[in-house]
Amino acid sequence: MNPINIIQSTFVPLPIENVDTDQIIPARFLKSSEKEGFGTHLFNDWRYLPDGTPNPDFVLNKSKYSGEILVAGKNFGCGSSREHAAWALAGQGFRAVVSSYFADIFQNNALNNGLLPVQVTQPFLQEIFAQKSESTLTINLYDCWIQIDKTGSRCQFPISSYKQECLLNGFSDIDYLISMESEIEAYEKNTRATA
Amino acid sequence: MKKTLFDKIWEKHIVREVQDDLYVLYIDKHLIHEVTSPQAFASLEKRGLKVLRPQQILATADHNVPTTDQDLPIKDDLSAKQVALLTENCKKHGIELFGLGHPYQGIVHVIGPELGITQPGMTIVCGDSHTSTHGAFGTVAFGIGTSEVEMVLATQCLLQTKPRQMRIEVNGTLSSGVTAKDVILYIISQLGTGGATGHFVEYSGNTIRTLSMEGRMTVCNMSIEMGARGGLIAPDEITFNYLEGKPFAPKGHEWEKAKNKWSFLTTDDGAHFDKIYHFQAENIPPMVTYGTHPGMGIPVDVAVPFLNSTGQEASGEGLEKALNYMGLQSGQFMSGIPVQHVFIGSCTNARVEDFRLAASVVKGKKKHDRIRALIVPGSQQVAKQLSEEGLDKIFEEAGFVIRQPGCSACLAMNGDTIPSGEYCVSTSNRNFEGRQGNGARTILASPLTAALACITGEISDIRSYPFTHINN
Structure with missing residues (x-):
């Protein structure tokens, strides 16, 4: 996993609430057995017209919006547990998603792929949406804040110190868990004994 | 503690x-x-x-x-x-x-x-x-x-x-x-x-x-x-x-x-x-969804909410977008809306009891001409029970074909899809845009309400339709 520390970028606004993972990546694209290649289908059915051409009204097809940060309405990533949603966002080049809250499973999937979920207050979210397209945001994972660079307005975001350290260093949960092998075996032995 | x-x-x-x-x-x-x-x-x-x-x-x-x-x-x-x-x-x-x-x-x-x-x-x-x-x-x-x-x-x-x-x-x-x-x-x-x-x-x-x-x-x-x-x-x-x-x-x-x-x-x-939340069972009616997430549910005999209503799920841009997708309008009643498809299946409602409920409604009736139904048992064991209890015969006599087990039209990965713009009354769990196929319009409901739509060809209120429960 690539470490994250500071992200400074323009952002892509998606002021829609309850964006579910079926919108992020529709089920018919889950037939691949790889982790790569989902980026082109990110938001497929909003992004492309039925004939496959880009939908000019969708934000990813508007040349004035780009960047490594997606900013979306509340409850982003609800629905299916498909990690393909996080892979598709990362595949498109996003490194952080900002919303007023995230669905639990999506949040874990994002963290496990080095995609930073940044939870901000509802007023701060609206403040970001009010910015012009050339406006940049800075996300500082050392101190857990996000800033609208033009105004200097800041919002702290929550993250456990364990996850913060993982992301800053590019560590994965699996490395931590593997290091616990003997403790896991001891737990199993103890549980069997008391069953 | x-x-x-x-x-x-x-x-x-x-x-x-x-x-x-x-x-x-x-x-x-x-x-x-x-x-x-x-x-x-x-x-x-x-x-x-x-x-x-x-x-x-x-x-x-x-x-x-x-x-x-x-x-x-x-x-x-x-x-x-x-x-x-x-x-x-x-x-x-x-x-x-x-x-x-x-x-x-x-x-x-x-x-x-x-x-x-x-x-x-x-x-x-x-x-x-x-x-x-x-x-x-x-x-x-x-x-x-x-x-x-x-x-x-x-x-x-x-x-x-x-x-x-x-x-x-x-x-x-x-x-x-x-x-x-x-x-x-x-x-x-x-x-x-x-x-x-x-x-x-x-x-x-x-x-x-x-x-x-x-x-x-x-x-x-x-x-x-x-x-x-x-x-x-x-x-x-x-x-x-x-x-x-x-x-x-x-x-x-x-x-x-x-x-x-x-x-x-x-x-x-x-x-x-x-x-902590408390709910009273007597206040719960047969429910259907009108929008594009499962929170957008209403009693089957109630009209689709208005944009300015104060309900938690019924306000703003999300509702307008959802109604556009669903081809529905505020103030429109759900019951009476013609549907083309019914899906009885998924991890939510594809167990034998669900098919007993559905069979109770379709028994002795014929499927509406308009309806294309996907009746998909949740497992081989459920399929076996359907046949042991004679429920398969009830569905067949009403004009249905029973499929083989799988997730099927719940997420429509396997080709069991609903065409764009058409309605499906579904016993599954998600009515997200495109969930049952690109452009498909999903209406979530119980096995009773879904089975009734098979017969009437539209959203109907099960409370005004007499049927006898089939028990094990």
Whole structure:
């Protein structure tokens, strides 16, 4: 996993609430057995017209919006547990998603792929949406804040110190868990004994 | 200290407390399927790791399998490859697979319970959000992503934050024509699609207590649709009666021992919940959804909300977008809307009791000409029960064809899709845009309401339609 520390970028606004993972990546694209290649289908059915051409009204097809940060309405990533949603966002080049809250499973999937979920207050979210397209945001994972660079307005975001350290260093949960092998075996032995 | 049922199960599975609220949690049972596991196995192998406890894993093929001609090779190359990879991975790692053609094959959340693999007090995970279904047995069961599938394969553990806890109590007697599906659609319509995010829900109250295991599974199944990490119900005699004699349930002396142990799985009086909701069963009508997430549900005899209404789920841009997608208008009544498709299936409502309900409505009637119905049993065992109880004949005589088990049109991965712009009354769990096919318009409902739409060709109120319940 690539470490994250500071992200400074323009952002892509998606002021829609309850964006579910079926919108992020529709089920018919889950037939691949790889982790790569989902980026082109990110938001497929909003992004492309039925004939496959880009939908000019969708934000990813508007040349004035780009960047490594997606900013979306509340409850982003609800629905299916498909990690393909996080892979598709990362595949498109996003490194952080900002919303007023995230669905639990999506949040874990994002963290496990080095995609930073940044939870901000509802007023701060609206403040970001009010910015012009050339406006940049800075996300500082050392101190857990996000800033609208033009105004200097800041919002702290929550993250456990364990996850913060993982992301800053590019560590994965699996490395931590593997290091616990003997403790896991001891737990199993103890549980069997008391069953 | 007073503890909730959730606390008791969680604490018993802590291997290490990492820091406040972050734990290494031991997983008793890991269920896997063809769509969310291949990348986990590939990554595991890349790291040179083995599957730590293959005997605690169970695999099936369900999400991406055809519901016709299952004995023939799968036509879609990518689907065939996914199913073949699952078979190969299970063989390589010594994991039991109930694949296509196996008498125990079926939707992962149908087979776990019906085979007695799901047992009270367990921690259960699966790379599927509807893993919450297993909570009906008093388990801590939740959906995970593929990276987490890999972690469980490698270590039988997960790093998890302890969720907050919510109790939802339902008391009173359900009206005729109102099912467990209506109960959960009603609850979600009240709490909203993100109303339980960050929480684990315990369902209680005498309405929940009187539900069958099938009904309890329907309720727990849709916990995720209000954002909950999972949902659970304390086990009782109904749970024990359901499990007794199931193929993988304990037998003889072991059964008595297990039952005794399970009977302690309750929430202590006065245990702390972060949020508590009360609902009265008599207030719950047959429900349908009108929008594009499961929180957008209303009583079948009520009009679609207006943009300026103050309801939690009925305001602003989201509603306008949803109604445009659904081809519906504020103020329009749901009952009377002509529909083209009905899907009776999915991990929410594809157990034998669901088909008994549906058969009660269609018995002696003929399918409406307009309707194309997908009747998809949740498992081979359910299909067998349908035929043993003669329910298959009832559907066939009414003009339906019963498909072979799988997730089918719930997520429409396998080609069982609803055409763009057409309506489908569906017993499944999600009415998201495009869920049942690009442009498909899903109306979630109970098996009774879905079966009635098969006959009338439109959304109808089951309360004004006489039928006799078929019992086991």
